Amino acid sequence: MSDAFVSLQDLTLAYGDTVAVPSLNLDIREGELIALLGPSGCGKTTTMRAIAGLMAVQSGRIEIAGRDVTRVPANKRGIGLVFQSYALFPHLTAFENAAFGLRLNRTAQADLVRRTTEALDTVGLGHLSSRRPAEMSGGQQQRLALARSLVMQPKVLLLDEPLSNLDARLRLEMRTELQRLQRETGITMVFVTHDQSEALALADRVVLMRDGVIEQIGTADALYNTPESAFAADFMGFENIFEIENATLKAASGRLPLGFSTDAPCLGWRPGDVHLGDGPFEARVISVAFAGRHREYVLASQLGPIRVDVDIAAPAHGVDAPVRFALPQATARPLRVS
Amino acid sequence: MTSRWPIWLILGLTLTFLIGPFLIIILAGMSAGNSLAFPPDGLSLKWYAKVFTIESFRASFGLSLFLAVFGTLAALIIGIPAAYALNRYDIPGAETIKTAVAAPIIVPGIIVGLALLRYLVVPLDVTIFMALFVAHTALVLPYAVRVVSSSLQNLRSDMEEAAVLLGCTRLQAFTKVVLPNIKGGVLAAFILGFVTSFNEVPVSLFLSGPGVRTMPIDMLSYMEITYDPSVAALSALLAFLCVAIVFTAEKFLGFSRYV
Ligand SMILES: Nc1ncnc2c1ncn2[C@@H]1O[C@H](COP(=O)(O)OP(=O)(O)OP(=O)(O)O)[C@@H](O)[C@H]1O
Numbered sequence: 021m022s023d024a025f026v027s028l029q030d031l032t033l034a035y036g037d038t039v040a041v042p043s044l045n046l047d048i049r050e051g052e053l054i055a056l057l058g059p060s061g062c063g064k065t066t067t068m069r070a071i072a073g074l075m076a077v078q079s080g081r082i083e084i085a086g087r088d089v090t091r092v093p094a095n096k097r098g099i100g101l102v103f104q105s106y107a108l109f110p111h112l113t114a115f116e117n118a119a120f121g122l123r124l125n126r127t128a129q130a131d132l133v134r135r136t137t138e139a140l141d142t143v144g145l146g147h148l149s150s151r152r153p154a155e156m157s158g159g160q161q162q163r164l165a166l167a168r169s170l171v172m173q174p175k176v177l178l179l180d181e182p183l184s185n186l187d188a189r190l191r192l193e194m195r196t197e198l199q200r201l202q203r204e205t206g207i208t209m210v211f212v213t214h215d216q217s218e219a220l221a222l223a224d225r226v227v228l229m230r231d232g233v234i235e236q237i238g239t240a241d242a243l244y245n246t247p248e249s250a251f252a253a254d255f256m257g258f259e260n261i262f263e264i265e266n267a268t269l270k271a272a273s274g275r276l277p278l279g280f281s282t283d284a285p286c287l288g289w290r291p292g293d294v295h296l297g298d299g300p301f302e303a304r305v306i307s308v309a310f311a312g313r314h315r316e317y318v319l320a321s322q323l324g325p326i327r328v329d330v331d332i333a334a335p336a337h338g339v340d341a342p343v344r345f346a347l348p349q350a351t352a353r354p355l356r357v358s
Numbered sequence: 359m360t361s362r363w364p365i366w367l368i369l370g371l372t373l374t375f376l377i378g379p380f381l382i383i384i385l386a387g388m389s390a391g392n393s394l395a396f397p398p399d400g401l402s403l404k405w406y407a408k409v410f411t412i413e414s415f416r417a418s419f420g421l422s423l424f425l426a427v428f429g430t431l432a433a434l435i436i437g438i439p440a441a442y443a444l445n446r447y448d449i450p451g452a453e454t455i456k457t458a459v460a461a462p463i464i465v466p467g468i469i470v471g472l473a474l475l476r477y478l479v480v481p482l483d484v485t486i487f488m489a490l491f492v493a494h495t496a497l498v499l500p501y502a503v504r505v506v507s508s509s510l511q512n513l514r515s516d517m518e519e520a521a522v523l524l525g526c527t528r529l530q531a532f533t534k535v536v537l538p539n540i541k542g543g544v545l546a547a548f549i550l551g552f553v554t555s556f557n558e559v560p561v562s563l564f565l566s567g568p569g570v571r572t573m574p575i576d577m578l579s580y581m582e583i584t585y586d587p588s589v590a591a592l593s594a595l596l597a598f599l600c601v602a603i604v605f606t607a608e609k610f611l612g613f614s615r616y617v
């Protein structure tokens with residue numbers, strides 16, 4: 021792709037003999053906000069470290085702005101990285117932490133103070149500039165780590181779970197702040213998360229990873245509504261996924277007629293898409309939970325546990341109540357087995 | 359509360375054995391008489407004054423001070439990078455290296471001294487002074503590596519990576535991020551090394567020659583000839599010096615955290 025700003029080509033990354041990421045290909049456009057999403061241990065941090073130059077590449081190529089940087093040392097790549105563990109400098113104040121990079125390249129004092137103050141204000145730490153990291157909360161430290169990278173106006177900013185330590189309100193604020201920053205500065209951003217809602221809310225494109233391999237890339241809309249594999253669907257909240265064979269649903273306890281025909285080897289339904297009340301399948305309520313606008317049921321059926329969300333206005337069923345449900349053709353999502 | 363008395367007894371005995379000799383030396387040095395004795399034969403400060411007039415003491419104090427300061431510095435210059443490498447890199451045989459580094463503490467000083475004399479000074483014609491310098495550096499090295507290692511272990515390595523991404527070279531990351539965060543440990547290692555070197559006897563015993571003697575050795579040979587209270591006075595002064603250094607360090611650095 022010619023418009024790729026960051027381009028990973030057949031990238032293989034290993035720790036000793038253990039290959040963490042085998043042959044990854046990914047093109048990121050300039051100014052794009054990309055989310056790396058995936059379960060713990062799938063290689064998100066490893067990929068980030070390779071882009072930043074902190075990890076030797078076993079084979080493959082990394083290009084940034086059309087230039088091959090595979091062998092360029094980390095301090096010459098102009099990439100910012102916010103560490104999962106913050107990695108702040110404990111002997112320096114918040115201000116000096118943020119100003120570290122500017123001091124290093126001998127930025128004029130007035131300029132340094134202005135840019136550092138600006139960055140600290142952006143992340144809402146202006147009033148804590150003389151604190152040391154040990155005197156700050158986890159969320160404040162995380163924001164300081166972000167400010168420290170932002171000050172350098174990097175071409176590419178990598179964020180390893182940048183919002184994981186913030187409370188719900190701050191998280192939303194920082195989300196908005198990150199989006200605003202990205203829009204205003206046009207920095208290309210890659211952020212890691214294992215929270216699908218965060219990835220969907222923030223990113224232009226979401227990269228879903230699994231065991232070092234990209235499972236699916238797409239816009240939030242594409243990933244949410246049209247996951248291609250059972251793994252992706254599971255990650256996107258399709259909690260009822262079944263393998264299909266000859267128009268029957270395969271389950272541990274036996275096969276049940278699907279009621280319509282399909283070519284897909286696998287079908288998935290979100291809890292909200294299962295129809296409760298009447299239908300071909302019998303079940304018993306295991307648990308009911310109140311969730312504001314709807315009730316969340318878990319049913320025991322011949323297909324195993326079924327998760328169903330039902331509008332709060334509908335009549336409630338108690339635990340142990342016998343119910344019937346249907347898996348409608350209209351809301352079934354065809355999937356690859358994985 | 360009467361059952362507490364054994365504790366008080368043990369505490370009292372411990373303090374007596376720890377501080378007792380120190381008090382005896384101070385008092386013995388304050389004698390008005392002419393021979394080293396306890397209890398002192400009257401009281402005066404003349405022996406404390408005399409210490410400063412004995413030429414050889416001045417020379418040996420100078421030598422010991424030089425060895426303690428520069429031997430320890432040399433040990434730190436070797437020891438800090440060594441500790442860093444042992445902690446940060448996957449060096450094959452790191453455990454063996456750690457043991458080898460500790461050898462000078464484990465092997466009796468007499469053997470180290472003899473070995474240096476027999477295989478360094480005699481065949482290679484190295485000056486006694488150089489041999490002393492090497493010996494003291496080697497003796498202090500284990501402390502330098504150990505103390506610095508323990509403060510490095512508490513320092514996460516991702517901090518250096520963060521510094522590199524902000525533009526540092528590996529060396530700059532070390533001087534700007536690692537060093538400031540282990541400076542307490544480095545100072546503790548320096549003080550420990552200083553005191554160890556200054557009080558060292560067995561190795562230095564073998565490495566002394568005309569006009570080249572460390573302070574403790576010089577005191578020993580002085581006593582062989584002149585059995586007067588000036589040695590006690592000098593010992594007391596040196597003890598005060600060491601205690602003062604350690605106290606200052608403790609006060610400013612929380613020295614005992616590192617050892
Ligand atoms: N230093 C290391 N040495 C050996 N293996 C490692 C090392 N770091 C990570 N791994 C392995 O590489 C794989 C990818 O790890 P990575 O840290 O990239 O996961 P991650 O997606 O960032 O997970 P998390 O969400 O938990 O941070 C894992 O299987 C992990 O066990």
Ligand SMILES: [Mg+2]
Pocket residue numbers: 064065066104180
């Ligand atoms: Mg990670």
